[in-house]
Amino acid sequence: MKLHNGTSPNGMRVTMFMQEKGIELPLNDISIMHGDTKKTEFLARNSLGQVPVLELDDGRYLTESIAICRYLESKYPGPALFGESAEEQAFIEMWNRRMELWLMTTFGSIGEHEIPYFQYRVEQNSAFAAAQRKEAIKRLTWLDNELSDGRDFIVDNQFSVADITGAASLMIAQFVKLAIPDDLENVQRWAKTVMSRNSFQASLPKRQ
Numbered sequence: 001m002k003l004h005n006g007t008s009p010n011g012m013r014v015t016m017f018m019q020e021k022g023i024e025l026p027l028n029d030i031s032i033m034h035g036d037t038k039k040t041e042f043l044a045r046n047s048l049g050q051v052p053v054l055e056l057d058d059g060r061y062l063t064e065s066i067a068i069c070r071y072l073e074s075k076y077p078g079p080a081l082f083g084e085s086a087e088e089q090a091f092i093e094m095w096n097r098r099m100e101l102w103l104m105t106t107f108g109s110i111g112e113h114e115i116p117y118f119q120y121r122v123e124q125n126s127a128f129a130a131a132q133r134k135e136a137i138k139r140l141t142w143l144d145n146e147l148s149d150g151r152d153f154i155v156d157n158q159f160s161v162a163d164i165t166g167a168a169s170l171m172i173a174q175f176v177k178l179a180i181p182d183d184l185e186n187v188q189r190w191a192k193t194v195m196s197r198n199s200f201q202a203s204l205p206k207r208q
């Protein structure tokens with residue numbers, strides 16, 4: 001197997017997942033900022049021109065960060081980051097989707113609509129970006145309420161892929177300078193726990 005990956009929130013999800021499991025794979029370092037994802041050679045691996053991409057031993061290319069993480073979980077089961085029992089798996093799935101669809105997408109759209117570099121991706125709309133900033137605070141407030149039972153992680157007291165998706169959302173928040181309000185103490189507590197993990201620190205961008 002070989003990982004084609006670059007500095008980015010979705011790339012970080014796979015890097016952090018691998019770090020948590022102690023998986024090491026040969027890496028083809030892709031620079032989004034230098035346009036590597038739009039080169040013909042890369043588009044042959046992923047026609048959407050996005051990282052991460054996992055090259056399998058049979059020569060096929062697996063894309064989508066969560067599909068890659070699931071594949072790696074099957075190959076390297078411990079520690080189980082998608083859960084073990086039916087209930088664990090179901091709640092981790094539920095929360096991973098919430099973290100992706102409810103937080104990561106909103107935070108990401110702030111960057112897409114505010115940062116001039118992303119003009120090639122979307123027709124930028126500053127009013128939409130401003131609305132998404134307000135929405136992001138509402139969604140963090142919702143998460144704060146959810147975490148008010150004092151649990152350490154997104155699903156009970158078990159670190160899971162839902163925390164990894166949350167961590168990638170925090171990385172975007174830092175990138176777009178979206179501060180977590182001080183009074184959201186439960187989100188602050190969770191963010192501190194997740195950001196202090198070695199896997200988070202080791203997956204932070206080394207260059208832009």
Ligand SMILES: N[C@@H](CCC(=O)N[C@@H](CS)C(=O)NCC(=O)O)C(=O)O
Nearest residue numbers: 008009010037049050051052064065
């Ligand atoms: N749904 C995909 C999204 C992948 C994605 O959006 N990748 C971004 C980085 S976070 C990318 O490679 N963008 C390249 C570009 O825009 O040129 C996944 O989860 O892997």
